[in-house]
Structures are given as C-alpha cells and as structure tokens.
Amino acid sequence: MPQKKAIIIGAGIAGIATAIRLAVKGYAVEVIEANSYPGGKLSAIDLKGYRFDAGPSLLTMPQYIDELFVLAGKNPADYFRYQKLDTVCHYFYEDGTRIKAYADTQEFAAELNRTTGEPAENVLKYLANSADIYNITNHVFLERSLHRLQTFARWDTIRSIFRLPRIDAMRSMHKANAGYFKDERVIQFFDRYATYNGSNPYQAPATLNVIPHLEHHFGAYFPEGGMYSITQSLVKLAKELGVNFRYHTRVNEIVVVNKIVKGVRVNGEAMVADIVVSNMDIWPTYKNLLQKYPSLHPERILSQERSSSALIYYWGIKKAFPQLDLHNIFFSADYQAEFAHIWQQQDIYHDPTVYINISSKFETNDAPVGCENWFVMINVPANEGQDWDSLITDVRQNILRKLSKILGEDIGGLIACESILDPRSIESKTSSYKGSVYGTSSNSQFAAFLRHANKSSKVSGLYFCGGSVHPGGGIPLCLLSAKILSETI
The missing domain is CATH 3.30.70 (Alpha-Beta Plaits)
Structure with missing residues (x-):
C-alpha cells in the first residue's frame, strides 16, 4: 500500500507538531512555509550583538512539548531542556507597590498579603477555584474535539457538562475577581490573565480565571537557549522523522474537487496530497487559499x-x-x-x-x-x-x-x-488576520466553544491547527490543536 501524503501549510509551532504526529502515524509529510525560517510567531531576532525571542516569551505546560519526543520514541532531554522559575514575574504599580509572583502558592499568597494587605486565604481560595475550572474543562474542552459526537458520549464529558455552572461563564473575569478580592491592585493582577488570549477582562467570561492555575500549579519555565529553542528542537525531531520543510514558498490555493481535498497549488505547480492541514490563520485560509469555493466559507466564524x-x-x-x-x-x-x-x-x-x-x-x-x-x-x-x-x-x-x-x-x-x-x-x-495574535477574542461567554473545528465539515481531507482554531492561542493550546487533529484522522 503506497504511503499517504500530508501537506501542512505553515511552519508555526502547531504545524511542526502536526508534522511530527503525522510522521509518527506513517505519513510522508511536507511543510510549506512562506518565510525563510520556521516557527511563525515563535521565532528570533539578532540585532547588533543582542538576541531576542520575537514572539511568545512565557513557557507553561512543557509536558506537551516533551510528549512529542516521547511519541517519536526519543528522550526529550536529548533535544530540549528547561528549568522551572521560582519567581514567575515581577510586578510594578504606579503607586510604588512591588510584587513578586512566587511560583509556590503559599509563598505567593503571603507576598500578596504583605504587599497589599489582601488576606492570604482569599488568594488560596481563588487559586482553588482556578484549579476547579481547569479540572472541569481540561480533558473535555481542551484536549478533545468539540465537534465530534464521540466526545460528548464519554462519561467524563457528561460529568463536566453537569458541572458547567462552576466554570463561571455568565459573568466577566473582572466581576468575578472583584468578588474574591478587596484590594484593587490584586484585582488588577488577576484581571491581567485575560490578555493571555488577547481578550478584555471587563468582557471575557470568568471561565478564563483558569489561566492562573497553569502558572501557579504547573509552573512557568525557561528553556535553555530561549524560547526559539522550542522551534529548533521540534524541527530537528521532525526532520529526523523524515519531514521535509520547504521555505520561501507560498501556497496559492488548496485544491478541492467534489468536496475532496486533492492537494495544493504552489506557483502554478500542483502538489498532490491525501490530506492538507492549514496552520495559517483561519481567515486567510478561506479568503485566500479557498477563494474559489465561497460556499465552503464559515462566514459566521470568519466575522467574529x-x-x-x-x-x-x-x-x-x-x-x-x-x-x-x-x-x-x-x-x-x-x-x-x-x-x-x-x-x-x-x-x-x-x-x-x-x-x-x-x-x-x-x-x-x-x-x-x-x-x-x-x-x-x-x-x-x-x-x-x-x-x-x-x-x-x-x-x-x-x-x-x-x-x-x-x-x-x-x-x-x-x-x-x-x-x-x-x-x-x-x-x-x-498571516494573522489584522495582526490579531490569538485569532478570535474570547470576549463573550461561549466564544471559546465557537472556534473553528480542527477538521473541515465540508471538505474531506482538510484539517486545521494553530491559534485561530480549537482549542485556542498560546503555545500549549496550539500544541493541543495538533494533538486533537492527529487523533481525529
């Protein structure tokens, strides 16, 4: 039986992770990237003796990176190393307040009490609620497709659905935070987490208060060599698995015949594939690469x-x-x-x-x-x-x-x-439409559940990964989009 071919459009972190997962499944994988380098937003800049990570600068949940090496039968430490931060971040307020966000929750709660007077028990209660939201949502809404019936037939999904009122989706982050804390500086501190997915704490649902749990339970990390080492290590793994990267190349069209994907067109050249995965933002994917097929466009999603x-x-x-x-x-x-x-x-x-x-x-x-x-x-x-x-x-x-x-x-x-x-x-x-970093915002109660699926419902063989589709933006969620996609095939 001939080897199946997969073409991935875009060498962002989700595209690279998808390439690895498909190569492990036995696909011949080609990644086509318009830039001269891989990584998308997760790239680097060298400037007169200074090196900068160009985009994402915070590493959480590195287990999703390690998982790719384990999946390929490799030791993650041979490719990618990182250290846990004792202090996640330093905060400076206009009134002179200085806060160190310690990784240890007890130490962190004590620090907020010392600097702002906020009772430590309020902080610990808040973080416990953050953990509760995570436990309800993670395995169902983050690690699985919301667009497959099988997801909702599982007992853990049913159990999470019955617990949905506890994820606090009907009020804003700010309103929820103001209910937990007395000090305005502490409220502002926790409101900031809305920006982790490009949203507004005065509009985004309090469900996003799950984000502090990722830092204060799982921790924040720094990778050896900087954030770009994530890209470099995963590209190295992908190449060892036989993935071919084609740079300086722009896809002009996704070719569809009778609602079945046939490959892509690049500079007039037809490249045949059994499946095509777009790691591009969902908007230019449809408007530029599928412009010949307006009936396929999910206008409601594209207008979010x-x-x-x-x-x-x-x-x-x-x-x-x-x-x-x-x-x-x-x-x-x-x-x-x-x-x-x-x-x-x-x-x-x-x-x-x-x-x-x-x-x-x-x-x-x-x-x-x-x-x-x-x-x-x-x-x-x-x-x-x-x-x-x-x-x-x-x-x-x-x-x-x-x-x-x-x-x-x-x-x-x-x-x-x-x-x-x-x-x-x-x-x-x-290729992020309008320069938005995380695709669509999460400024409505159910926006997180209305993202584009990882598999096309109208075109057989067409898949999607990256920050503009389910489950969302940021390194961990982009990596999970690759996992969901792979498990859907």
Missing part, C-alpha cells in the same frame, strides 16, 4: 471579533537592572481606561501596561556583558487602518517616560539598538 494585537519594541539596553527579572509587568494606573481604548476606541491609552521580557537574565549570551535585551510589549487593538506610524512614535515616548519614572533611570539614553513589530508586520510575517 478578532483578538488584540501587540506592539513590541526590541531594545538593546546598555545597562543591567538587578531589580528586574525574566518577566516584568509595569501596570497602567487605570486598567479599565486602557482596555476601553483597545476595544472600544481602537487606539492606545497614554498609560499602557508594559511587559518586559529579558532573556539575558538566564542566557547571558543574549546580550553583551553588562547589558540586557529588552523585549518591550504592550497590548494594542487589531489593525483596522489606524495611523500606526504616529501611534508607534507617541507610544514609545509614553513607555520611556513610564519606565524611566519607575526605574529612576533615563531609559531612552540606554537604548543601543531597536527593532519594532506592530500589527501590520505581525500580519505580513505570520
């Missing part, structure tokens, strides 16, 4: 609200800051105003929350001696035609003013080099 985007400044800093750690957050003084600007006004608040990742805290070669590589990011709206050049200039000054004030140093004078990534370049480099 997009997630937020990001504006990132990559700064080489000519000084080391011992008060900063790998992950650092500088909060806005008015969180609600910041989100109103992103979601209602489609612009950027003058006092945005600033995230700084400094991988040179762990990988000293990522910056020259005595210097640091600052990945400086704020959440911004998706691209709707805003004057980004003007916004980028204004935001840069606002960020420098904010950081200089809190750190007591003229940060602008310490910048040795700079590169910028905005929603326009995110879209052009990663």
Whole structure:
C-alpha cells in the first residue's frame, strides 16, 4: 500500500507538531512555509550583538512539548531542556507597590498579603477555584474535539457538562475577581490573565480565571537557549522523522474537487496530497487559499471579533537592572481606561501596561556583558487602518517616560539598538488576520466553544491547527490543536 501524503501549510509551532504526529502515524509529510525560517510567531531576532525571542516569551505546560519526543520514541532531554522559575514575574504599580509572583502558592499568597494587605486565604481560595475550572474543562474542552459526537458520549464529558455552572461563564473575569478580592491592585493582577488570549477582562467570561492555575500549579519555565529553542528542537525531531520543510514558498490555493481535498497549488505547480492541514490563520485560509469555493466559507466564524494585537519594541539596553527579572509587568494606573481604548476606541491609552521580557537574565549570551535585551510589549487593538506610524512614535515616548519614572533611570539614553513589530508586520510575517495574535477574542461567554473545528465539515481531507482554531492561542493550546487533529484522522 503506497504511503499517504500530508501537506501542512505553515511552519508555526502547531504545524511542526502536526508534522511530527503525522510522521509518527506513517505519513510522508511536507511543510510549506512562506518565510525563510520556521516557527511563525515563535521565532528570533539578532540585532547588533543582542538576541531576542520575537514572539511568545512565557513557557507553561512543557509536558506537551516533551510528549512529542516521547511519541517519536526519543528522550526529550536529548533535544530540549528547561528549568522551572521560582519567581514567575515581577510586578510594578504606579503607586510604588512591588510584587513578586512566587511560583509556590503559599509563598505567593503571603507576598500578596504583605504587599497589599489582601488576606492570604482569599488568594488560596481563588487559586482553588482556578484549579476547579481547569479540572472541569481540561480533558473535555481542551484536549478533545468539540465537534465530534464521540466526545460528548464519554462519561467524563457528561460529568463536566453537569458541572458547567462552576466554570463561571455568565459573568466577566473582572466581576468575578472583584468578588474574591478587596484590594484593587490584586484585582488588577488577576484581571491581567485575560490578555493571555488577547481578550478584555471587563468582557471575557470568568471561565478564563483558569489561566492562573497553569502558572501557579504547573509552573512557568525557561528553556535553555530561549524560547526559539522550542522551534529548533521540534524541527530537528521532525526532520529526523523524515519531514521535509520547504521555505520561501507560498501556497496559492488548496485544491478541492467534489468536496475532496486533492492537494495544493504552489506557483502554478500542483502538489498532490491525501490530506492538507492549514496552520495559517483561519481567515486567510478561506479568503485566500479557498477563494474559489465561497460556499465552503464559515462566514459566521470568519466575522467574529478578532483578538488584540501587540506592539513590541526590541531594545538593546546598555545597562543591567538587578531589580528586574525574566518577566516584568509595569501596570497602567487605570486598567479599565486602557482596555476601553483597545476595544472600544481602537487606539492606545497614554498609560499602557508594559511587559518586559529579558532573556539575558538566564542566557547571558543574549546580550553583551553588562547589558540586557529588552523585549518591550504592550497590548494594542487589531489593525483596522489606524495611523500606526504616529501611534508607534507617541507610544514609545509614553513607555520611556513610564519606565524611566519607575526605574529612576533615563531609559531612552540606554537604548543601543531597536527593532519594532506592530500589527501590520505581525500580519505580513505570520498571516494573522489584522495582526490579531490569538485569532478570535474570547470576549463573550461561549466564544471559546465557537472556534473553528480542527477538521473541515465540508471538505474531506482538510484539517486545521494553530491559534485561530480549537482549542485556542498560546503555545500549549496550539500544541493541543495538533494533538486533537492527529487523533481525529
């Protein structure tokens, strides 16, 4: 029997993971990537002696990466190593409050009590609820397809359905958090987790309060070599399994005949395949690659609200800051105003929350001696035609003013080099529609359950993976989309 052929469009993390899983199943796999490098958002930048991870900077649930090596009969430690963080993140507030988010829950609860006066028992009760939401949703809604009858015929699914009221989907994250905590700083702290999937805590359902459990139960990690080592190690594994990567190549069309996928077309060349997997954002997949077949387009899904985007400044800093750690957050003084600007006004608040990742805290070669590589990011709206050049200039000054004030140093004078990534370049480099980082937002009660399926219901042999389809965006969920897809075939 001839070997079946699979073509994967896009070498993002989900595409690479899918390639590995299909190769293990015995498929001949070819990954076609428009860029000159793999990884999609999970890539890297080298700039005048400084190295930056270009996109995702937080590693949680590395077991989903390890699982791919085990599946292929390999020892994960031979390819990919990481260490658990004792402190997840450092937080800086405008009123001078400083919080260290310790990985240990008891230590973390004590830290919040010491710095804000919030009773430790409130924090522990909240984290227990976060764990409860995870236990209800994980095996059913994250690790399996919501679009297959078999999922709902299982006893654990039925049990989770009966427990659905406990996932708190009918009120917002902010309202739920305000019910748990007395201190506004602590409420803001936990509201921030909505940004982990590009959503608004004042609109997103409190179900998303599951996210703190991922950090404070499973932990946060730093991979040796930085985040891009995830991409590099998985590509190495895929190649060992016989996967072929074809770079600098753009797919022009997914070929469908009588509602059966036949392959793809690349620069006029027909490439035949038994199955095709799109790791592209769902919007350009349909609008660009399946434009000949408008009857196949799920317009209701394609018209859903997009997630937020990001504006990132990559700064080489000519000084080391011992008060900063790998992950650092500088909060806005008015969180609600910041989100109103992103979601209602489609612009950027003058006092945005600033995230700084400094991988040179762990990988000293990522910056020259005595210097640091600052990945400086704020959440911004998706691209709707805003004057980004003007916004980028204004935001840069606002960020420098904010950081200089809190750190007591003229940060602008310490910048040795700079590169910028905005929603326009995110879209052009990663095919993320409107530059949205996580596909659709989760700003409604059931948005998480309305994502596009991992298998086409209209075209036999057509599959989907990545952050714009079930179960969602972020490294762990992208890896799970590959797992669900593989188990669906």
